[in-house]
Amino acid sequence: MTWGMFVMIAPMKTIQTDVLVCGGGCAGIAAALSSARNGAQTLLIERAGFSGGIITTVGLPYFDGLIDKPSGRFVVKGIALELLQRLGIAKPGAKSIDDLPPELVTKYWGSMWIPNVEHFKVLTDELILQHSEKLKVLYHSVACDVEVKEGRVAAVIIANKDGLTRVEAKQVIDCTGDGDIAHWADCPTISSKPLMPLTLHFRIGNVVPVKETKDAAKKVLIEAHKEGRLVNFYGPGLIFAFAKDECYVHATRVPADATNAADFTRAEIQGRKDAWTIFNEWKAKVPGFENSYYIMSGPYIGVRDTRRIVGLNVLTLEDLRKTTRHDDAVATGCWFLDIHPPEVSVDKPFTGSGFQPKPYDISYRTLVPQKVSNLLVAGRCHSASSEASASSRVTATAMALGEAAGCAAALAMKSKNEVGTLDGVKVRETLAKQNAGPFSEA
Ligand SMILES: Cc1cc2nc3c(=O)[nH]c(=O)nc-3n(C[C@H](O)[C@H](O)[C@H](O)COP(=O)(O)OP(=O)(O)OC[C@H]3O[C@@H](n4cnc5c(N)ncnc54)[C@H](O)[C@@H]3O)c2cc1C
Structure with missing residues (x-):
């Protein structure tokens, strides 16, 4: 309201919670459930209309980091394994790749996938609602700023259809993938040089694969690149993960900085254009694609790599090579160094x-x-x-880290402590009681 030269700004609505989890992706959904189960009043906010992060915002079905490739044993249990059980994929007591349906695993990569990402959306909704006494969720809600006072995040500002709201949380867990909260709170962060590229995933139906399909698909991408129709790609980048006649494509590659709004927008547009080009090239030229149709792309282009915090400990390649042991270990990693280059690559991603x-x-x-x-x-x-993050970034490892963070935030609430000064050994002990690891030793 304006009176003469005075502008009255209505005070921003404020809500309070014990624990705020920003981002409901792989880490965030586990963090929110773990925090609520350990007794803290928890609010989860997520910019999409559903939880699941890469699995549902991009459509990627893999649970990598779950299985130690050489031995086949699970090194992540806890909520990640519970989700697989609730999806009907892992039986209770499952311990290794041999306990999973063979049609959902690739032993060569030590990898497994879920058959339907929509089921994952429904499951995470159900779990959130089951915990509604302690856990609230706001979808379509973006964290967009922070207030820092005396070395604490005093409030996170969220934007949604209610306008702007201040969320005052005693403990905050940043699961935005991009370290948004940490960055806005001025915590030191780093990023890789170069950044790994973004990838828009998409699906093509009614494909009848024949022996020549994958080689021809690769050749066509190479040609399209040489002739200037496709600037960048990984090839062939097609997988028959969801059905025998449906290919799931991860061949687009867009170098960009997803923490820069304009560059992120450009990448989304470029990824969409490239996916459409790839589909049309294959439909016109690749045996098996003659009667195919474009089903859909993931709701968002996938972001592999942006900021990482420089925390109290930095996981390094040396740690992976020497398998450095930590008394305060709260999760186990095991995936290979999966570094995607921002330029064209064929055969191996x-x-x-x-x-x-x-x-x-x-x-x-x-x-x-x-x-x-x-x-x-x-x-x-x-x-x-x-x-090191090229290994620790994968989905099941992210879930384990989220579960540890949620558990720690609830422990901090119980002990009237702060997560930053909490003894990680206590977090480890609590996780162990909940069969949530770490499981670094066989
Ligand atoms: C294209 C691609 C392919 C990949 N392939 C594999 C693979 O095959 N296997 C594998 O295991 N891993 C793979 N990864 C890596 C893996 O998916 C991620 O590293 C993993 O999802 C990390 O989990 P996360 O919770 O940190 O991030 P995410 O799962 O991305 O979750 C972050 C969540 O935060 C939300 N969010 C972001 N900012 C805000 C904000 N400001 N406010 C509110 N919400 C916000 C997002 O919408 C999202 O839901 C791939 C990644 C990409 C991009």
Whole structure:
């Protein structure tokens, strides 16, 4: 309201909670459930209209980091394994790749996938609602700023159809993938140089694969690139994951900085254009695609790599090589160094050695940023060097880190402590009682 030269700004609505989880992706959904189950009043906010992160916002069905490739044993249990059980994929007591349906695993990669990402949306909704006494969710809600006072995140500002709201949380968990909260709170962060590219995933139906399909698909992409119709790609980048006649394509590659709004927008547009080009090239020229149709692309282009915090401990390649043990380990990583180059690559999606570590410890302190005492950062933006994060960024590992963060935030509430000064050994002990790891030793 305006009176003469005075402008009255209505005070922003404020809500309060014990624990606020920003981002409901792989780390965030586990963090929110874990925080609520451990007794803290928890609010989860997510910019999409559903939880699941990469699994549902991009459509990627893989649970990598679950299985130690050489031995086949699970090194992540807890909520990640519970989700697989609730999806009807893992039986109770499942311990290794041999306990999973053979049609959903690739032993060569130590990898497994879920058959339907829509089921994952419904399941995460159900779990959130089952915990409604302790856990509230706001979808279509974006964290957009923070207030920092005396070394604490005093409030996170969220934007949604209610307008702007201040959320005052005693403990905050940043699971935005991009370390948004940590960055706005001025905690030190780093990013890889170069950043890994973004990829829009899409699906093509009514494909009748024949022996020549994959080779021809690759050849067509190489030609389209040479002739200037496709600037960048990984090829062939097609998988028959969901059905025998449906190919799931991860061949687009868009170099961009997804923490820059304009560049992120450009990448989304470029990814969409490239996916459409790839579909049309294959439909016109690849045996098996003659009668195919474009089903859909994921709701968002997938972001592999942006900021990571420089926390109280930094997971490094040396730690992976030496399998450094930590008393305050709260999760186990095991995926290979999966570094996607921002330029064209064929046959193998990753660059570099592809080093396969033995199951390694991830310290609680990789979740603890510098400078603020009531913030944890879980998922791909936890504290790790570029190389180490190429392993620790994957989905099941992110879930384990999220579960640890949620457990820690609830413990901090119970002990009237802050997550930044909490003893990680106590978090580990609590996780162990909940069969949530770490499981670095066989
Ligand atoms: C194209 C691509 C392919 C990949 N392939 C694989 C693979 O095959 N296997 C594998 O295991 N891993 C793969 N990964 C890596 C893996 O998916 C991620 O590293 C993992 O999802 C990390 O989990 P996260 O919770 O940190 O992030 P995400 O799962 O991305 O979750 C982040 C969530 O935060 C939300 N969010 C972001 N900012 C805000 C905000 N400001 N406010 C509110 N909400 C916000 C997002 O909408 C999202 O739901 C791939 C990644 C990409 C991009």
